[in-house]
Amino acid sequence: MASTEEIRSNLAEIVNEIAGIPVEDVQLDKSFTDDLDVDSLSMVEVVVAAEEKFSVKIPDDEVKNLKTVGDAVAFIERAQNG
Amino acid sequence: MTGQINVSTGAEHTAVLGLGSYRPRRVVTNAEILEQIDSSDEWIQTRSGIKERRWASEDETILMMSTNAAKEALADSGIDPAQIGCVVVATVTHLYQTPAIATQLAVAVGAPTAAAFDISAACAGFCYGVSLASDMVRAGSAKYVLVIGVERLSDITDRTDRGTAFIFADGAGAAVIGPSDEPGIGPVVWGSDGTQHHVISQKESWQEAAGSYQWPHLTMDGNPVFRWASFEMAKTAQQALDVAGVKAEDLDLFIPHQANMRITDAMRRTLKLPEQIKVARDIERQGNTSAASIPLAISTMRENGEAKSGDLALIIGFGAGLVFAAQVIRLP
Numbered sequence: 001m002a003s004t005e006e007i008r009s010n011l012a013e014i015v016n017e018i019a020g021i022p023v024e025d026v027q028l029d030k031s032f033t034d035d036l037d038v039d040s041l042s043m044v045e046v047v048v049a050a051e052e053k054f055s056v057k058i059p060d061d062e063v064k065n066l067k068t069v070g071d072a073v074a075f076i077e078r079a080q081n082g
Numbered sequence: 083m084t085g086q087i088n089v090s091t092g093a094e095h096t097a098v099l100g101l102g103s104y105r106p107r108r109v110v111t112n113a114e115i116l117e118q119i120d121s122s123d124e125w126i127q128t129r130s131g132i133k134e135r136r137w138a139s140e141d142e143t144i145l146m147m148s149t150n151a152a153k154e155a156l157a158d159s160g161i162d163p164a165q166i167g168c169v170v171v172a173t174v175t176h177l178y179q180t181p182a183i184a185t186q187l188a189v190a191v192g193a194p195t196a197a198a199f200d201i202s203a204a205c206a207g208f209c210y211g212v213s214l215a216s217d218m219v220r221a222g223s224a225k226y227v228l229v230i231g232v233e234r235l236s237d238i239t240d241r242t243d244r245g246t247a248f249i250f251a252d253g254a255g256a257a258v259i260g261p262s263d264e265p266g267i268g269p270v271v272w273g274s275d276g277t278q279h280h281v282i283s284q285k286e287s288w289q290e291a292a293g294s295y296q297w298p299h300l301t302m303d304g305n306p307v308f309r310w311a312s313f314e315m316a317k318t319a320q321q322a323l324d325v326a327g328v329k330a331e332d333l334d335l336f337i338p339h340q341a342n343m344r345i346t347d348a349m350r351r352t353l354k355l356p357e358q359i360k361v362a363r364d365i366e367r368q369g370n371t372s373a374a375s376i377p378l379a380i381s382t383m384r385e386n387g388e389a390k391s392g393d394l395a396l397i398i399g400f401g402a403g404l405v406f407a408a409q410v411i412r413l414p
Contacts, residue, residue: 018351041129041344044309060306 097266131343255377
């Protein structure tokens, strides 16, 4: 099972590829919209890429709850363990 | 059982022989859209890539725009209009349930007795029409077929809806399809997903609207549409390349339905298209013109020199239904 740091780092690469945000900025306490300027459409792309990368399903209803990088990492961890 | 029925035989190969377009005269800027919605030029541009669009004036009817685009396509093809055996119009904004606009268009372009009908395949309409036309020519049902994509989406746009008011626009595009010595239209990859019928839809039926003063506008749930278009449609586009036997590096042009610049960018990323392939970005100046967007985009690319005769183009239409269709074509 991937560690929190591994998930964060992989997620950071996804955010970098899609939204051009430097990987080092993608930290657990950062808000996707307020800190990283990831808008709703980029968020859809991030979610789809994350689903593929981590072999999890992130339902549309859940996406609005993933406000910070930490929220997303925690959701992925739970989904992988569930 | 003694009688025998003859069967028709058609051409072995088909191609797009000519293309035409009509852009409405009136340019509508984002500033004008912003008079009725609470948004900003920057928001519209970053979410859609749209800087301006064109909305039809009263005299720029579905028939008028179609006729102009069709005549241009016929002239481009060099085909005598009397040779047209069928006219197919793809539209969702001809506001008559019946008759089809295609019959009047057939008269207007000089093919007064051609078979003629409209199809309702939303933003996939042009690609559906190209597929039907190519099959008709191959089956021998018609020697030449005129395909039109035409919309006046401004008629069914809720100009106060900040999610859609800036997207939809008007225009027409046309193609003449006919026999060819070489294959010019690849196999279609098409389908639908009616479980998502509600994500892009007219808000209520004409019957429901008749009892109220509420005009039935088009509504769209942006994020699920974006997800479907950006990822599922990239797979469809790849399949169209595969069935045509064309490698991505052999393509010259990628011309997706101009739905949203962000969808085009995401599809391009997912498809991993080589850098040198030119990508249609007509949405910047035209907005989303549904069935008309692909032929309009091709026209723009031909006019500015990005597209030339003989180029291989991957075209893909997708939209309300949900419906989709993609094929590889060689430009005339």
